[in-house]
Amino acid sequence: MTGVESTGRWARNRRHWEVTLDAQNLTRDGQPAALDRQISLFETADVVWAMDQLEPLAGARVLDIGGGLALAAVLFCRRGARVTIADISLPRLQRARANLERLGLADRVDLVVASAEHLPFADASLDRLFSKSVLIHTRLGESAAECARVLRPEGRAAFIEPMRRNPFVNLYRRLAAPAIWREITTYFGPGEFRTLAHPFRAATRQPPRRRLGFRAFHFLGFFAGVFQFLVPLPAAFRIAEGVLLRLDRILFALLPGLRRRAWFGVLAVGPAGGGKSVADCPGGRRR
DSSP states (O other): OHHHHHHHHHHHHHHHHOOOOTTOSSSSSOGGHHHHHHHHHHHHHHHHHHHHHHHTOOEEEEEEOOOTTHHHHHHHHTTTTTTEEESSSSHHHHHHHHHHHHHOOGGEEEEOOBBBTTSSSOOOOEEEEEESOOOOSSOOHHHHHHHHEEEEEEEEEEEEEESOOHHHHHHHHHHHHHHHHHOOOOOOOHHHHHHHHHHHHHHHHHHHHHHEEEEOOGGGGGGGGTTTTTTHHHHHHHHHHHHHHHHHHHHHHHHGGGGGGEEEEEEEEETTTTSSOOOTTTSSOOO
């Protein structure tokens, strides 16, 4: 991508997020009355697993990259963390502030206008990093280096990104998703996860060593999204997601290559020898 193309994409990206204030990111203005439902529907299996990798969270300082509407921040606050949201969109941060005030959490969350490529934090200053569906919109090498720079040597990070090879998701992307997504998005494959992992893996050459791992989520699980996006019903979504997760685990065990066709991948970073075990990181060895 040339410098001109990168600049144009960044400008389109920013314009999109300045008018996209709904939890589904479909350029509709979300209804404030649905906040509790939005938070519940955001708490998917991949998000829960990623947050589990960041434990212990009580008292930790978490940077939520691109966390505009504060849905993840609310979940982190409920686990005892203090959160900073960095987002390129001031309107999304303003909606985040309103959401947090409604829930009485405004004093637990700081808001910063910033991009993933230029994080305004000192080296090794943050305990935890988290993002979901954000780095697909960034210059990945730069944002990965920034994330590695600001994370403490003993810190933990979890990055959830949509992948490019799920046939059901790709059909949706072609037929129903906003056209702008194709202009501002680079979906992940093994190469992108290797790029994201590289600065963290490089840091393992000096103690304290770091553990990198990967887990795939949602092959058939994509269809639970009917109750997440089309007919938002948290109870029905939980049931559908639970059933389809079990089916996906069976499929992934029988056909390990199918993990590359999952909807989401989660890259987890943590101190070696600590935390829960994770699957192989793409392009890396088991740790």
